[in-house]
Structures are given as structure tokens and as C-alpha cells.
Amino acid sequence: MRLVVVLRLLVIAGLIGLVEMLCRMGVIDNFTMPPPSRIGADLWRLLASGKFNGAIGKTLSNAALAFFLAVSIGMLAGVVIHRIASIRAALDPFFATYYAVPVLAFYPLLIILFGLGDAPKIIIAFMLGVVAVIVNTLNGLDRVPKVLLKTARMARMGWFETANKITLPSAAPFVLTGVKFAVAYALIGIIGSEFILSTEGVGFEIAFAYNNFDNATMYPLILLVMTVSITVNMLLGMWEKRLLQRRGLR
Amino acid sequence: MTNASHNDVHKDDLHVSLRGATKVFRRADDGSEVHALGPVDLDLKRGEFFAVVGPSGCGKSTLLEVLAGLSTVTAGTVTFEGKPISGEVPDGVGVVFQEDACFPWMTVADNIAFGLRQAGAAEGEIRARVEGALALMGLNAFAASYPAQLSGGMRQRVCIARTLVLQPRLILLDEPFGALDQQTRLLMGEELLRLWRETGATIFLITHALDEAAMLADRIGVMSARPGRLLEIVETGWPETRDSTIVEKPEFGHVTARLWQWLRAESMKSVGRMDRP
Ligand SMILES: Nc1ncnc2c1ncn2[C@@H]1O[C@H](COP(=O)(O)OP(=O)(O)OP(=O)(O)O)[C@@H](O)[C@H]1O
Ligand SMILES: [Mg+2]
Numbered sequence: 317m318r319l320v321v322v323l324r325l326l327v328i329a330g331l332i333g334l335v336e337m338l339c340r341m342g343v344i345d346n347f348t349m350p351p352p353s354r355i356g357a358d359l360w361r362l363l364a365s366g367k368f369n370g371a372i373g374k375t376l377s378n379a380a381l382a383f384f385l386a387v388s389i390g391m392l393a394g395v396v397i398h399r400i401a402s403i404r405a406a407l408d409p410f411f412a413t414y415y416a417v418p419v420l421a422f423y424p425l426l427i428i429l430f431g432l433g434d435a436p437k438i439i440i441a442f443m444l445g446v447v448a449v450i451v452n453t454l455n456g457l458d459r460v461p462k463v464l465l466k467t468a469r470m471a472r473m474g475w476f477e478t479a480n481k482i483t484l485p486s487a488a489p490f491v492l493t494g495v496k497f498a499v500a501y502a503l504i505g506i507i508g509s510e511f512i513l514s515t516e517g518v519g520f521e522i523a524f525a526y527n528n529f530d531n532a533t534m535y536p537l538i539l540l541v542m543t544v545s546i547t548v549n550m551l552l553g554m555w556e557k558r559l560l561q562r563r564g565l566r
Numbered sequence: 567m568t569n570a571s572h573n574d575v576h577k578d579d580l581h582v583s584l585r586g587a588t589k590v591f592r593r594a595d596d597g598s599e600v601h602a603l604g605p606v607d608l609d610l611k612r613g614e615f616f617a618v619v620g621p622s623g624c625g626k627s628t629l630l631e632v633l634a635g636l637s638t639v640t641a642g643t644v645t646f647e648g649k650p651i652s653g654e655v656p657d658g659v660g661v662v663f664q665e666d667a668c669f670p671w672m673t674v675a676d677n678i679a680f681g682l683r684q685a686g687a688a689e690g691e692i693r694a695r696v697e698g699a700l701a702l703m704g705l706n707a708f709a710a711s712y713p714a715q716l717s718g719g720m721r722q723r724v725c726i727a728r729t730l731v732l733q734p735r736l737i738l739l740d741e742p743f744g745a746l747d748q749q750t751r752l753l754m755g756e757e758l759l760r761l762w763r764e765t766g767a768t769i770f771l772i773t774h775a776l777d778e779a780a781m782l783a784d785r786i787g788v789m790s791a792r793p794g795r796l797l798e799i800v801e802t803g804w805p806e807t808r809d810s811t812i813v814e815k816p817e818f819g820h821v822t823a824r825l826w827q828w829l830r831a832e833s834m835k836s837v838g839r840m841d842r843p
Contacts, residue, residue: 461665461666461667462665463663463664463665463666463667464667464669466631466636466661466663466667467663467667467680469636469655470634470636470655470659470660470661470681471680471681471684471685472655472684473684482669485669485671486669486670486671488671559671562670562671562712562714563670563671563712563714564670564712564714564715565714
């Protein structure tokens with residue numbers, strides 16, 4: 317186990333070292349991409365200057381809001397859809413093809429409807445994430461052993477209490493998969509729409525720096541987004557691992 | 567577990583009564599019907615220990631779910647303590663299911679406390695009763711473990727404990743010792759007898775082990791192959807203070823032999839039916 321972690325870190329360090337070397341040898345010229353060590357130092361400088369605090373705060377708070385909406389509404393919708401077989405049957409094909417639709421293409425329409433504020437971005441990010449949560453919740457609810465439902469009935473639990481205390485906890489490993497998707501989609505949705513058309517946020521700042529050949533800003537911000545996304549995913553991964561270990565599944 | 571008195575007081579009270587109880591399952595997809603149970607007529611006296619044996623798939627679990635109020639009969643009536651049961655789980659009935667019903671996300675202690683918490687018992691009371699149940703089931707060392715860390719037999723004991731802590735007046739057990747080895751099975755049987763004497767609860771035990779039925783029960787119902795009907799009720803005539811040493815008595819052999827006489831033909835029917843789709 318330890319060895320695996322060490323190997324993994326070595327692979328990452330090796331890749332970064334390789335890129336660093338290519339940059340310093342001039343194989344990758346500095347106008348294309350500065351060496352990773354510079355990007356790291358630049359990020360530190362940017363964060364310390366506080367110049368982008370507003371943009372970072374905006375992006376992260378919007379992403380967090382979209383994430384919580386996607387997870388809570390997705391789980392609730394999953395429970396309700398699972399309860400009503402006819403709705404389930406009617407919606408299943410839509411879920412199956414949902415991710416074939418480029419949701420970001422609706423962004424201009426949403427701007428016309430809601431203006432150039434936070435709302436269209438949050439809606440986009442929410443729309444991207446919510447179906448992943450619904451689908452994975454349904455998947456988990458399908459696998460709840462019948463005997464647990466009988467146990468809930470013996471304890472005279474209503475449908476909401478049963479969902480809250482029995483079926484969702486039982487389906488937790490699956491729901492968590494949906495939650496991990498929701499994290500990724502929240503960031504993609506928010507930063508993606510900031511990229512397309514916006515006046516604020518990390519995505520806008522990256523696009524702005526790109527248009528001004530400002531590599532000393534663009535790359536550090538990209539690194540920041542990657543770091544946030546990977547960190548949140550790793551935390552969820554650790555939670556998931558504990559959950560599965562408890563159930564003897566890993 | 568202190569209400570030992572009503573055992574003697576109401577010994578002859580009618581506790582559970584089935585009249586023409588019948589269950590036909592209708593499948594949603596093709597509308598075909600499975601006649602799973604009945605008609606069954608059966609009276610259980612308050613405080614009696616009743617066991618059911620029958621070939622696999624004959625409708626034993628179906629009968630138990632009807633008694634638990636989890637499933638409604640398609641014909642006939644079921645009454646518990648004078649009131650009809652109709653798809654409503656009545657107060658005072660506890661079930662141990664055939665399948666593993668432990669919640670994998672809860673510790674053993676929380677699993678056992680589940681029903682008590684649900685009923686809104688005080689934390690102190692819950693702790694005391696859970697501790698008692700852990701001791702009774704030999705699970706003391708595993709209070710903080712998760713079900714996945716337990717053997718199948720231990721998990722089944724958790725489920726039994728979870729039901730017993732609620733002190734039900736009617737306890738329905740569906741092959742509760744199925745996952746246990748023979749020694750543990752005998753000891754658990756003795757514990758069940760002790761509990762039964764102490765609480766005065768009515769026990770309805772489904773088992774596939776004829777010796778288990780013969781050792782534990784006052785009366786044993788033998789069910790036919792599906793659709794399950796009661797072919798015969800065998801009275802054991804054991805004294806109330808009995809334990810597993812009863813297996814030494816010649817009468818024990820007679821009871822088991824009678825059960826087998828009835829079951830042999832039925833089991834063959836049931837197995838034969840399995841060959842055909
Ligand atoms: N929900 C259901 N829908 C349709 N048929 C069912 C349903 N539940 C049970 N059955 C059928 O009813 C019959 C009796 O089932 P039941 O589970 O009561 O048998 P059993 O006596 O408990 O068997 P075993 O000893 O194997 O546990 C079986 O043929 C089964 O296929
Ligand atoms: Mg059964």
C-alpha cells in the first residue's frame with residue numbers, strides 16, 4: 317500500500333520534472349508555457365497579492381451553490397422517481413441520452429432569460445450535475461435489499477423517513493459516485509460559462525489572460541482550478557473508501 | 567424483560583387466529599398467478615411456542631409476512647389480539663427475517679438499538695437494553711464493529727437481538743438459526759426457550775430443521791408443498807421448563823419421526839415440481 321503511494325508520487329514528480337526539463341531546454345518555448353516551477357511560484361504570488369480573491373471567491377461560491385443544488389435536488393428527485401414506476405419508465409430514456417446534449421450550448425439562451433449575472437452559470441452547472449446524481453441515486457436504490465424495506469415497514473417508517481434513514485444510506489456508495497460527478501460538473505459548468513461570456517470569475521480571468529498573452533496569470537489560475545478539483549475529489553474518495561471498507565467492499 | 571406474569575394468566579387466550587387465510591401472488595408483467603398459501607386455519611394461544619416445517623417454497627415466509635402485517639391475504643381473515651391485521655403492522659409484533667437484515671452502515675450496537683430509537687425510547691433505556699441483548703447473544707466484544715466484520719451467524723444474532731430488545735408479544739422468526747452451526751444452533755435454541763419463558767411471548771418459528779422444531783415447540787405445524795396448507799399439527803407435550811437435553815428422550819425421536827413421515831411425501835412433491843418449469 318505504502319509502496320503504491322510512493323510509486324504514484326514518483327510518477328507525478330517524474331512527469332512534472334520532464335515538463336520542467338523540456339521548458340528549460342527550450343523544447344517548449346516560454347511563450348507557450350513557462351516551466352512548472354515558475355507556474356507554482358506565480359500562483360503563490362497571485363494568491364499572496366489578493367488580486368484574484370474576488371474572482372476565486374465568486375467562482376467557488378457559485379460552484380458550491382450549483383453543487384449543493386444538484387446533490388440535494390438530484391437525491392430527492394431520485395427518491396421520488398424511484399417510488400413511481402411509471403415516471404421512472406417514462407424518464408429512463410431521457411437520462412440515458414442526457415449527456416449527449418451539450419448543455420453549455422443553452423448558456424446564451426439562459427443569459428437572454430436571466431441576464432448576465434450568476435443565475436445562468438449556476439443553472440448550467442446544476443443542469444450538468446443533477447442528472448448524474450439522479451441516475452446514480454436510482455442505480456443505488458435499485459440495489460437496496462428488500463428485507464431492509466421490510467424492516468423499515470416493521471418500524472412503521474413513512475416514505476420520507478425510509479428514504480432518509482434506510483434506502484439512501486443503503487445506496488450511499490452509489491449516491492457518492494453521483495456526488496463526485498456533481499463536484500466535477502459544478503466546476504466545469506461555472507468555469508466553462510465564465511469562459512464563454514462573463515465579466516467575472518476565474519474562468520473569465522483565464523480567458524482574459526489568454527487574450528493578453530499573460531502566461532504569468534493564465535497558467536497559475538489553471539493550476540489553481542486543477543488543484544481545487546483534485547483536492548475535493550480526493551477528499552470524497554477518502555470518504556468513499558472508508559464507507560466501502562466499513563461494508564467489507566474494499 | 568420482566569413481564570413474566572402474563573404467561574400464566576393468559577395462557578389459554580387466543581392470541582393469533584387465521585381463518586381461510588390464502589395468498590395468491592399476481593405478477594405485474596404477465597398477469598400470471600402463483601397460489602402461494604392456503605387456505606390456512608390456525609389458532610395460536612397466547613404464550614405458546616409454535617413451529618412450522620414444510621418443503622422449500624411452500625409458502626412459509628408468505629405466511630409469516632401475512633402474520634406480520636407486511637402482506638395482505640387475498641382471501642380469509644387474520645386477527646392478532648382480537649383485531650384484524652390487514653396490511654398494517656400491528657403493535658407488539660416482532661420479526662426476524664430469513665435474509666440478513668443488518669444495516670451495513672451502522673455498528674452492531676446501533677443496529678440493535680434501531681427499533682428502540684425509532685420508537686423514541688430514552689437513551690439510557692436504550693443503552694441498558696442493548697447491553698443486555700449484546701450479552702445475551704454473545705456479541706459484547708463486537709458492539710462497535712460493523713456487520714461486514716461479522717460472520718453470517720453473528721449477523722443473524724444481531725437481527726435476533728434487534729427484534730428481542732423491542733420485547734414483542736408475538737415473535738415471528740423465519741429460519742433464524744439457518745446460518746449457525748449445529749452447536750450454536752442448539753445453544754441459541756436454549757436461549758430462545760429461556761427468553762420465551764421469561765417474556766411469555768408467543769413464538770412462531772419457521773425452520774427447516776425437524777429436530778429444532780421438535781426440541782423447541784409446543785406444537786409443530788407441517789405444511790404441504792405449495793400452495794402451503796397445514797397438513798397436520800403435531801403436539802410435543804414438553805414441559806415448559808425444557809432445554810436441549812430433551813433430545814435424549816425417546817418421545818423426541820417419536821416426534822421427529824412423525825414430522826418426517828408427513829414431510830417426506832411433501833418434500834418429494836416439492837422437489838419433483840422444481841424439475842418442471
Ligand atoms: N412477491 C412474490 N411474488 C410472486 N411470487 C412470490 C412472491 N413471494 C413469494 N412468491 C412465491 O410464493 C411461493 C412461496 O414462497 P415463500 O417464500 O413463502 O416460500 P418458503 O416456504 O418460505 O420457502 P423457503 O423454505 O425456501 O424459504 C414460492 O413459490 C414463491 O415463488
Ligand atoms: Mg422462506
